[in-house]
Amino acid sequence: xxxxxxxxxxxxxxxxxxxxxxAGMTLAERKVSAWIQWRIGPNRVGPFGTLQPLADGIKFIFxxxxxxxxxxxxxxxxxxxxAAAPAMMAIAVIPFAGEITxxxxxxxxxxxxxxxxxxYVVAVSGLGVYGVILGGWxxxxxxSLLGGLRASAQMVSYELSLILAILSIVVLSGSLDLRAIVxxxxxxxxxxxLWRQPLAFGLFVIATFAETNRHPFDFAECEPxxxxxxxxxxxxxxxxxxxxxxxxxxxVMASMTATLFLGGPEVxxxxxxxxxxxxxxxxxxxxxxxxxxxWVRWTLPRFRFDQLMRLGWKVMLPLSLANVFLxxxxxxxx
Amino acid sequence: MAETLxxxxxxxxxxxxxxxVRARMPLFSVLSLLxxxxxxxxxxLLLGFPFLAATQLLVYAGAIMVLFLFVIMLLNLGDExxxxxxxxxxxxxxxxxxxxxxxxxxxxxxxxxxxxxTTFVAGEVPQGxxxxxxxxxxxxxxxxxxxxxxxxxxxxxxxxxxVIVLAKRQRGTSAVEAEAEAPALPAPPLSSGAxx
Numbered sequence: 001x002x003x004x005x006x007x008x009x010x011x012x013x014x015x016x017x018x019x020x021x022x023a024g025m026t027l028a029e030r031k032v033s034a035w036i037q038w039r040i041g042p043n044r045v046g047p048f049g050t051l052q053p054l055a056d057g058i059k060f061i062f063x064x065x066x067x068x069x070x071x072x073x074x075x076x077x078x079x080x081x082x083a084a085a086p087a088m089m090a091i092a093v094i095p096f097a098g099e100i101t102x103x104x105x106x107x108x109x110x111x112x113x114x115x116x117x118x119x120y121v122v123a124v125s126g127l128g129v130y131g132v133i134l135g136g137w138x139x140x141x142x143x144s145l146l147g148g149l150r151a152s153a154q155m156v157s158y159e160l161s162l163i164l165a166i167l168s169i170v171v172l173s174g175s176l177d178l179r180a181i182v183x184x185x186x187x188x189x190x191x192x193x194l195w196r197q198p199l200a201f202g203l204f205v206i207a208t209f210a211e212t213n214r215h216p217f218d219f220a221e222c223e224p225x226x227x228x229x230x231x232x233x234x235x236x237x238x239x240x241x242x243x244x245x246x247x248x249x250x251x252v253m254a255s256m257t258a259t260l261f262l263g264g265p266e267v268x269x270x271x272x273x274x275x276x277x278x279x280x281x282x283x284x285x286x287x288x289x290x291x292x293x294x295w296v297r298w299t300l301p302r303f304r305f306d307q308l309m310r311l312g313w314k315v316m317l318p319l320s321l322a323n324v325f326l327x328x329x330x331x332x333x334x
Numbered sequence: 335m336a337e338t339l340x341x342x343x344x345x346x347x348x349x350x351x352x353x354x355v356r357a358r359m360p361l362f363s364v365l366s367l368l369x370x371x372x373x374x375x376x377x378x379l380l381l382g383f384p385f386l387a388a389t390q391l392l393v394y395a396g397a398i399m400v401l402f403l404f405v406i407m408l409l410n411l412g413d414e415x416x417x418x419x420x421x422x423x424x425x426x427x428x429x430x431x432x433x434x435x436x437x438x439x440x441x442x443x444x445x446x447x448x449x450x451x452t453t454f455v456a457g458e459v460p461q462g463x464x465x466x467x468x469x470x471x472x473x474x475x476x477x478x479x480x481x482x483x484x485x486x487x488x489x490x491x492x493x494x495x496x497v498i499v500l501a502k503r504q505r506g507t508s509a510v511e512a513e514a515e516a517p518a519l520p521a522p523p524l525s526s527g528a529x530x
Contacts, residue, residue: 075361116468119388126396130368133400137361137407149407156400163392176385176468 006105014111018091022247023053025290032294057240065236068140075138080238083131084245089124090252093117095178097265097278108179109265109275117178118170121256122163125211128249129155132213135242136230147229150305151213157312158210158217164320165204168327169193169260178259185263186271194261199323201261203316205289208253210312212246215297217308254289258282340380347373355432360406364399371395385468 027042027049034041042049067076095117097109114120129152136148170176172193173184185191194201210217226232231242258264262285265278273281303311350373353366371394378387475483 114384116384116388119385119392123388123392123396126392129396129400130403133403133407137403145407149404152400152404156397159396 003105003107006102006107007111009102010107010109011111014091014096014109015088018088018248018251019244021251022244023057025247025250026056026243027052028290029294029297032291033298036295036298060237060240063236065238066233068233070140071233072138072140075134076233077238079131079135079138080234080241080245081131082134083128084241084248086124086127086131087245087248087252090121091248093120093178094252094255095182095259095264096255096282097275100275109279113179114177116176118166118176118181118260121178121252122159122166125249125252126155126159128245131242131245132230135234139230139233141233143226143228143232144230147226147232151230154210154217154308154312155213157309158207158316161203161312161316161320162207162211164317164324165200165207166260168197168200168320168324171324171327171331172196178264182259182264182266186266188271189263189268192261192263197261197323197327199319200327201257203320203323204260205257205292206316208257208289209293209296210308212249212253212293214250214293216300216303218297218302250290250293251286254293255282255286257289258285336380340377343373343376343380347377355436361403364402364406367402368395368399371399385471 030052031041031049033039042052045051045055067073092111093114095108095110095113100107100109132155133148133152136144136146136151139145169181173181175181175184181193185193209215231239234242264285265282267273267277267281270277347370350366350370354363354370357363357366371390375387375390375395378384378390
């Protein structure tokens with residue numbers, strides 16, 4: 001089989017897997033919220049409600065699609081695409097597992113291995129803000145506009161801390177390549193960046209919540225104040241695309257946390273494990289952070305917007321700058 | 335293949351650039367500029383410089399254009415024709431002015447490009463290493479080109495400080511004016527822990 005066909009196969013497998021995972025996350029969200037609130041959750045469609053995402057998808061397709069009067073039609077249609085595409089693009093460089101032989105072709109289990117993959121993830125996922133801001137503006141509704149403006153201000157502010165947290169890992173590993181960062185943590189649990197960079201880990205996790213617009217930073221939606229935030233006016237599959245973008249972004253951020261701080265696909269105490277064990281380890285580490293997203297959402301109340309901005313600019317940014325500075329000092333003198 | 339892509343991306347970048355000045359709504363100008371940046375980033379990739387391509391997306395598309403969008407949305411700039419009464423020049427006058435400036439800039443850039451010696455960085459890259467090798471690039475930036483690099487950052491810092499000073503002064507004068515207008519009332523407590 002030619003390498004091109006293998007690449008196409010990898011693209012289909014990885015995107016199919018990620019979108020299935022995103023659909024599973026919508027079910028997990030409802031199940032976890034139900035458990036936390038002492039309810040049962042969806043249990044009618046399929047065994048234990050497992051076919052609920054499918055039913056939701058069919059419902060989205062058959063819903064009437066409304067475009068509000070006075071909305072900018074071109075941008076209104078463009079915004080959901082711009083919201084979903086960046087998260088999908090970022091998936092391309094995530095190292096799901098190490099080396100694998102597919103139909104006689106020796107390759108790695110990620111769509112593209114590029115030397116600047118950490119930078120690529122940040123650059124591409126930073127573009128997700130356009131979907132939010134354009135969706136909010138083009139709807140011609142004050143709730144949408146306010147939601148879009150708030151969300152984009154928040155995403156731009158927390159992106160700085162996110163990048164600086166990644167930068168301290170990059171300084172430590174000496175490479176922008178996610179595979180090299182994983183290789184630098186290959187020695188076992190004690191080599192994970194989690195122990196070497198605990199502050200960066202905390203900052204990164206908090207920033208991922210803000211970047212994906214999740215609780216306690218979900219100012220994009222903020223139901224009690226803004227109805228539905230930037231996607232108030234959206235219906236049918238356009239709304240589903242925003243939803244899909246949010247969940248894929250969560251998967252990207254959770255897998256980045258696992259890659260940067262928990263050794264990615266490296267299996268503890270078993271260096272050079274076969275690819276399916278590595279894939280399992282990677283998914284297990286990622287699920288921890290995916291569960292954290294849900295757990296926090298149904299536990300913590302929402303911040304106030306000025307608290308959010310103060311936390312971002314006056315606490316997280318100085319801390320992450322100091323962390324990069326200290327890391328630089330340690331790397332150059334010790 | 336690479337050459338076809340280059341011409342395609344170049345043509346697209348130019349078309350988007352024309353869109354920036356031709357669009358009637360400022361929002362579409364911003365989006366066109368965004369498209370142009372994307373094409374430029376693609377050209378950097380074709381040149382074998384992925385770092386520059388990613389940085390272009392990160393800095394310009396991810397941060398600066400978002401701020402542009404912000405300003406346009408907060409000022410709620412609609413169709414250009416609605417701005418007519420606010421502007422000193424008429425629409426055609428402004429177009430003439432903008433077109434003339436653009437032509438002059440293009441002329442200057444063309445002259446500079448004709449005289450430029452494009453090997454000025456490549457000549458200093460150590461033997462056997464490429465410029466897209468990040469440690470090499472960083473090394474050059476922090477040794478040979480330290481002064482220009484720091485000068486540029488100092489310029490940006492000065493701009494930031496200047497903007498903050500201007501914004502602060504405006505707030506200060508308006509507070510003084512408010513006091514002058516209502517002298518009977520006690521002076522409002524300034525900076526008493528109010529959120530800024």
